[in-house]
Amino acid sequence: xxxxxxxxxxxxxxxxxxxxxGLALLLVLLVMADVAMRYVFSISFAAVRELxxxxxxxxxxxxxxxxxxxxxxxxxxxxxxxFSPRNRxxxxxxxxxIFLFPGCFLVIKTSVMFTKFSWMMAEQSPDPGGLPFRWFxxxxxxxxxGLLALQGVSFFLKNLLVLLGKAEPEEA
Numbered sequence: 001x002x003x004x005x006x007x008x009x010x011x012x013x014x015x016x017x018x019x020x021x022g023l024a025l026l027l028v029l030l031v032m033a034d035v036a037m038r039y040v041f042s043i044s045f046a047a048v049r050e051l052x053x054x055x056x057x058x059x060x061x062x063x064x065x066x067x068x069x070x071x072x073x074x075x076x077x078x079x080x081x082x083f084s085p086r087n088r089x090x091x092x093x094x095x096x097x098i099f100l101f102p103g104c105f106l107v108i109k110t111s112v113m114f115t116k117f118s119w120m121m122a123e124q125s126p127d128p129g130g131l132p133f134r135w136f137x138x139x140x141x142x143x144x145x146g147l148l149a150l151q152g153v154s155f156f157l158k159n160l161l162v163l164l165g166k167a168e169p170e171e172a
Contacts, residue, residue, distance in 0.1 A: 005153075012150070013068075016062060020063050027059060030051060030052055034052065047125075054136075054137050057140070058144075064144060064145075064147075065151040068151045068152065068155055071155075086162065090163055092159040093156060096152055096159070097156075100149070100155075101152060104149035108142045108149070111145070115135065115142060118138045119139065123138070
């Protein structure tokens with residue numbers, strides 16, 4: 001039962017991760033086009049620049065769950081790398097309970113109202129020619145942190161199973 005939950009969460013995160021990778025390719029192409037327009041044709045559009053940072057923000061936000069899925073997140077491995085698999089699992093379980101889940105909850109809780117107000121006022125760019133849907137980017141915050149928390153459940157369960165001796169640790 002627990003393994004099935006882990007597999008479903010991981011599979012969902014893989015789909016989101018692959019879509020996010022596609023976003024990275026689109027961002028590279030957009031930046032190349034923007035640079036060409038600016039330096040070859042001497043034209044620039046505020047909407048294009050804003051779209052670049054909107055896409056970068058989404059790439060960063062939605063890449064978080066995929067990064068956790070592959071245990072590629074940043075951590076200080078000076079001591080961690082020398083711990084036994086059970087001690088690593090304990091640190092990961094405690095990290096989820098003390099930092100990951102409360103942090104995700106806090107961001108989701110605060111960003112939902114932030115997004116709601118932005119949507120209600122149809123917030124848009126203050127720059128002439130900017131993008132008209134600033135509220136959409138703000139709406140990505142609770143969604144992305146919800147995905148991160150969901151992947152955190154999988155990460156937590158995997159490490160809990162290792163801690164309880166019911167599974168072998170995954171190789172990173």
